[in-house]
């Protein structure tokens with residue numbers, strides 16, 4: 076059966092970079108005979124403003140039942156300042172599809188992109204996993220005496236044994252299956268259990284219990300403040316990093332900066348064995364939307380992560396899907412190296428110039 080992909084281009088530069096990404100994936104699909112199928116969903120600001128609908132009724136059930144993956148652009152529109160549609164669609168998918176593992180490669184592709192002196196591709200190459208369904212992001216809490224001098228506000232952080240264990244196991248499994256370029260297999264778990272005793276304590280105890288199941292993976296614990304410092308000071312000591320929702324949110328943005336900015340940062344939100352949603356890390360960038368200068372490389376790298384995930388869902392197609400993913404990775408690296416560059420990377424190229432370069436590179440690799 077064809078692997079079905081739901082495409083949610085979204086708002087702002089989302090449709091610009093996702094259009095390029097879809098053209099690229101269709102090329103890969105044709106070259107490798109993957110029989111992927113694409114369905115475009117018009118979820119985003121326009122529909123919200125017209126109909127008050129973020130995701131239509133039954134959409135989550137349909138995604139879970141019929142689709143292998145979601146290729147997602149970005150949401151955000153100045154006409155909806157509270158991002159109500161974004162919350163419904165994006166958080167709806169993350170929670171409703173139980174996409175518990177958010178991951179972002181933090182891999183520097185070229186010395187020139189690194190903000191750290193003397194650190195480049197050999198040093199900056201880690202994969203950050205963020206627990207995506209619990210912690211402070213469950214919207215539990217409230218205010219008391221709001222608007223008075225005695226106001227009290229509370230947000231509740233939820234951590235469950237099941238939630239902590241499954242993200243840690245996924246991190247350990249990934250560290251084992253995908254060593255760093257230099258062969259390192261390591262998982263760094265980060266928390267703050269010296270100060271945040273109960274949730275942090277659960278993370279630390281679970282980590283200590285699980286690490287014995289992975290004797291081939293070096294297991295390390297660092298408090299999150301130390302980790303943030305070390306990511307900048309000595310990024311080469313990290314391979315897989317696993318954090319809760321809040322710490323992961325912050326660390327992954329630090330990771331995006333280490334690899335050269337939002338124009339390159341890719342991410343996946345997956346429930347292993349079920350469905351995955353793949354999105355460039357950046358938002359809808361209203362400041363450059365419609366100008367044709369958005370960098371599509373993050374959306375391309377995201378497409379490669381999606382093909383890699385699809386390979387876990389179809390053993391027969393897996394070798395070809397992985398070949399397609401590697402061809403995209405190589406083309407993105409070549410583009411950063413010698414190809415056209417959009418203004419965010421210091422060039423004057425347009426989105427479509429970058430798309431054409433990457434497609435040509437991929438086409439040549441797959442024809443060989």
Ligand SMILES: NC(=O)c1ccc[n+]([C@@H]2O[C@H](COP(=O)([O-])OP(=O)(O)OC[C@H]3O[C@@H](n4cnc5c(N)ncnc54)[C@H](O)[C@@H]3O)[C@@H](O)[C@H]2O)c1
Nearest residue numbers: 149150151152337338357358359360361362363369370419
């Ligand atoms: N996952 C998402 O959908 C998501 C993520 C972040 C922000 N947002 C939303 O997007 C809107 C804009 O947010 P923001 O400005 O804080 O973040 P942003 O990521 O949209 O933009 C930040 C800066 O980076 C630049 N930038 C981002 N992506 C780029 C690309 N591909 N190529 C070149 N430059 C790029 C933008 O021009 C801007 O100057 C807001 O409504 C926000 O809520 C959505």
